Amino acid sequence: MTEKLHIVGGGMAGSEAAWQAAELGVDVVLHEMRPGVGTFAHQTGLLGEMVCSNSFRSDDDVQNAVGLLHWEMRAADGLIMRTADKHRLPAGGALAVDRDPFAQSVTEALLAHPRISISHGEISELPAEGSWIIATGPLTSSALSAAIAKETGAEALAFFDAIAPIVYFDSIDMRRAWMQSRYDKGDTEEERTAYLNCPMDKAQYEAFIDALLAADKTEFKEGETAGYFDGCLPIEVMAERGRETLRFGPMKPVGLTNPHQPDVKPHAVVQLRRDNKLGTLYNIVGFQTKMKYGAQTSVFKTIPGLKDASFARLGGIHRNTFLNSPTLLDGQMRLRSRPNIRFAGQITGVEGYVESAAMGLLAGRLAAAELKGITLTTPPATTATGALVTHISGGAEAKTFQPMNINFGLFPPVEGLKGGRRNRKDRYKAYTDRAKSDWHGWLEALPEPA
Template identity: 45%
Template structure:
């Protein structure tokens, strides 16, 4: 039987290769290191962690913790290695990064069905292929991906606004409506009077910014995303700059027909209206500062942030245009994509995409239909988001309870709701996994 090719030996690629081999298929895993190095990697080990050594919370009452439990149930090699190399970190899953990468490398090298090829893969080979080349994809392979996805530019200067949980919004302190009443009332409007707006504006212009990295500056030392201004930069142009920009109240009236002094609009991020985007609020504020500043807006005083705003160079494709919920290319079904380049954010999310892409590559090779996990599971909902989000506003997403379908019946307590989400997910996944 012809080998399935996996390109990239990071978290996603290592997981994909393992899942394919576990299903009795030969795998050829391409990893260009150490022959070709990157600015971030230090070794030639597979699954080397180049940033934090923490894989995030291990609590089932967090989105990331639930996703870890799902991966464990499905036989993740990355979670296996993490458990063996764990270091004390409270409720987080942190690892000894050198031992962790060495353990993943050992496990894959010991698997007789996996052939590790230490060279750069410049073109997509024939046959079934999982592309998991990561955010540090080589220029030659980036060009191939660019042509494959028909993207003008694979490097996006990621200017994303914060996203909050719908259930954490104070709907009693705002109103639904479209500007000038045109179209349906799809936006939730967060009004402010003059005093509230000035307090918000003062906090915004004085808040602490996240630093920029060298590769995010041009030859003049200016941000490469200067054409997309952070909300705090607009605010610093004057007290009323936001009121004539993204916070303009013109054309908006509340239930009593009054026009607010300023308005922040929230746009639905998914069809279930469990997530909302802060329109026009792309920002470089530090994450703690974002929470402090935006919670000064009355309707957001209890807002729970599932994704903070970012402005940095990122590498991802517009997945809803080209991928299905099995991380498979719609127009090229022999090809699968995994890792951060799909628009998932985080170590564990990248691993999860690799697991599902690997499973489906193996099933495709064996003439089976790809697996689409139930929406009630965290991985199922993450894959659904990647495949169905609005391509006009697509931004990377991490594991969070806001992407899951609502509970039926609803649970009022915030903590009990998280417990119920987790219990439902594990129950549904266990039944589904047993059936397949």
């Protein structure tokens, strides 16, 4: 008799994981603490409840990475996508749903499945035995968060998190920017050119500070206080401490020579650092921010070299609970120190409903295969699901790891295709064509239901 799979958390990831494992012939116990133990965001005890937006974002599976993720989940008979399609609302090219009927249908589907049982109650410790998936999301209970922190050595998993924006490399104007590390530090050419630099003269810097101070910011809710990471203050907070603070902090111009104007010393320099191994994404160093999204795009596009920048992620500040997955999880999404436990969903460092459900889909299938004595590899990094799991299990830089949405910057480049903004449409289609082919190949390797 196959051992049961236990899943903690009945959100997008946990619900999808339960469905996938059960469909592959494994008995599942889905543990959900609601409604007995609530959260500040949830309104019901339903499974798959949408606590923020009712949108799964773009449904374009040719030119948009999240649309491709929709396609992959549909091809894998995903419960979340099937239910979303059933309760779809008019929303242009986006996939938006009627949230209450959606959650009701997810709950009914899981309750009706003969291999799934629901257990209401809080799991407060990491289980020592059995096969488990932790899919508790950013609102993990305090007790379980403490248990995870104790096991992983993290000082805390819940905090107000200020994150920096990430820019697509191919949208940066290299006629103004250049590659150089401060003082040309590094033993190799790659190390000596590890940073991308955008120079400012005094007038540009002063205008930037003015825009920064005047920008609309996200305010804390009543009773909330900010506990930032050390060295991770929002740039607005630094600017409020003095107009020169940033110029002597993350925007200091020392140790750099602009090859476009070698005789002109910049007054300030904005540095960007590669954010993934492919070199397709760059984060703006030290630019953690709580500016509202519209203000961010306006302010950051005043930086020379970023006038036409496209953002893979804007900065933000919010309470979050997530693992430093590149250091803690293996390629099978298992906790290295306790391989009987997998993690899935937003707690792994993916951002968004769709990404969370996709990691649940993958974790459920990996766990089911393992319980059946089958070794199942993770999907190729050329697929959207594979790109996400590759990112969280080692593709991202552990020191700067932050939650990430799916985007084409996580995909390996397609050989033979030239980059650049003008060729983006062809490049994205090439990504999706390759992903669909490789995803079908991966699905064919899955175990048959019992």
